[in-house]
Amino acid sequence: MRVFDQKKELTRFLSAHKGKNGSIGLVPTMGALHRGHLSLVKKALEQNELVVVSIFVNPTQFDKKDDLQKYPRTFNEDLALLKSVSENIVVFAPSEEEIYDGEVKSESYQFDGLDVVMEGKYREGHFDGVGTIVGLLLSTVAPDKAYFGEKDFQQLQIIRKMVQLKNLPYQIVPCPIEREPHGLAMSSRNERLSEAARNEAGFINKTLQTAKSKFGIESAIYISEWVKSQFDKNELLELEYFEICDEETLTPISKRQTNKKYRAFIAVYAEGVRLIDNLRLN
Ligand code: PAF
Numbered sequence: 001m002r003v004f005d006q007k008k009e010l011t012r013f014l015s016a017h018k019g020k021n022g023s024i025g026l027v028p029t030m031g032a033l034h035r036g037h038l039s040l041v042k043k044a045l046e047q048n049e050l051v052v053v054s055i056f057v058n059p060t061q062f063d064k065k066d067d068l069q070k071y072p073r074t075f076n077e078d079l080a081l082l083k084s085v086s087e088n089i090v091v092f093a094p095s096e097e098e099i100y101d102g103e104v105k106s107e108s109y110q111f112d113g114l115d116v117v118m119e120g121k122y123r124e125g126h127f128d129g130v131g132t133i134v135g136l137l138l139s140t141v142a143p144d145k146a147y148f149g150e151k152d153f154q155q156l157q158i159i160r161k162m163v164q165l166k167n168l169p170y171q172i173v174p175c176p177i178e179r180e181p182h183g184l185a186m187s188s189r190n191e192r193l194s195e196a197a198r199n200e201a202g203f204i205n206k207t208l209q210t211a212k213s214k215f216g217i218e219s220a221i222y223i224s225e226w227v228k229s230q231f232d233k234n235e236l237l238e239l240e241y242f243e244i245c246d247e248e249t250l251t252p253i254s255k256r257q258t259n260k261k262y263r264a265f266i267a268v269y270a271e272g273v274r275l276i277d278n279l280r281l282n
Contacts, residue, residue, distance in 0.1 A: 001083050003091040007099070007140050010092050014052070014141065022049040026143035026170075028134060031055040032072035032188035033081050036178040040147040043175055045086055052141050053082055055093040060106040061129030067274070072191045092141070099136055106132045111161045114250050118243055118265055119154050119276070130155055131162050138163075138170055145171045149178075151185045153263065153278045154250060177277075179205065185277045197270045200236045204268050207231075208279040211242075211264050215281040220244045220253045223264075231268070240267040240274070244281065 004010040014024060025044030029037050037053075044051040055078055062068035075093065082089050096104050106128035109115065115127040138146060148156045160172050178186045182202025190198060207230050214223050224242055231239035244253045247261040256262070262281045267274060 001079070001087055001089050001091065003079065003093065005092075005094050005098065007094065010052075010090070011140065013090070014050075017050050018142075023145075024048055024141065024143040025051045025173075026137065026141045026146040027051060027053045028137050028146065028148070029053060029055055030057045030071065030188065031078050032074050032191060033078045034178075034186050034188065034190075036149055036151065036186035038081070038085060039178050040149060040175045041082065041085055041089065043173065044145070044147050045088060047145060047173070048143075050088055050090060051086070052090045052092055052143065054137050054141070055091060056099060056133070056137075058129060058133040059096060059104060060132055061126050063123045063126055070192065072188050092137075099133070099140075107135070109162065111158045111165075112249075114154065114158050114161055117154075117245070117250050117252070118241060118267070122240060122267065127155070127158050131158065134159055135162065135166075138168060143170060145173050147173045147175055149175050151177045151187065151277065153247075153265070157248075157250060183209075184275070187275065189273050189275060192273045193270055197236055197273075200234075201268070201270050201275060203230075203234060203237060204266060204275060204277050205279070208264050208266060208277060211244075212279055212281050215244070215262070215264075216256075220256070227266075236270055238269040240269060242266045247280070 025048035027040045027044050041053060057071050059068055109128055109131040120127050148159060150156060156174055163170055163172055182199050183205035184201045207227055211223050211227055227242040231237055243265045244262055245251060247263045253262055263278050264281055265278045267276045
């Protein structure tokens with residue numbers, strides 16, 4: 001397994017591979033790898049000859065300094081995990097200066113309104129940071145396909161939109177959410193939870209599942225109020241938002257239309273750790 005921290009050396013290595021008509025898959029990550037990341041890596045390995053996994057904790061997508069500092073960093077374990085999966089993986093782990101060419105700041109984006117709701121509303125500048133780093137990684141690696149998990153569904157839709165608006169030649173491949181035994185969506189942030197909170201956080205997915213069973217019977221307003229009341233009764237989990245949105249536009253549902261797909265989105269705090277999840281409703 002090769003590990004690069006310089007763009008120039010990585011691109012030299014990748015051009016030799018592309019010269020032999022080898023396809024490349026890119027799995028962007030911020031490290032602290034878990035089963036969710038590995039499912040993306042495995043899918044990428046099935047569909048490409050070579051897979052680049054980037055490991056970079058991107059400072060420009062964090063709206064809180066504290067959250068950036070506490071983000072888990074487990075580089076050596078990440079390398080060992082990837083090595084156990086395949087030798088056909090190339091790791092790209094640049095420094096901030098290297099990937100940002102010395103100027104660590106976000107570009108400003110417009111994503112047709114996808115960025116102003118939910119995560120965009122509660123985490124100022126988050127999607128400008130995501131758009132900037134994903135744009136830099138895509139242009140450095142120039143993969144055939146890039147893989148993103150549906151746990152960050154809003155991020156996935158925004159990256160699809162960026163690729164479409166900029167007419168970029170990369171295929172964006174969505175990958176389903178992996179879950180812990182109690183139903184909690186896998187996330188690097190779960191590492192920061194106590195065992196009690198980690199078990200209790202299964203309640204998030206359980207509530208989404210019940211919301212799904214109510215969808216089509218009760219109104220969206222009723223369901224939202226019901227979800228809120230469930231979290232009001234929970235002492236460990238604090239609800240930040242629950243929204244039912246059109247999957248394409250991410251606009252909150254007003255009147256249900258039969259030809260549209262809807263998804264429930266949720267953000268919850270447990271022991272100061274922010275957890276997000278979502279579930280297709282129809
Ligand atoms: O989903 C993530 O881990 C990050 O937002 C990403 C896509 C790697 C960009 O930093």
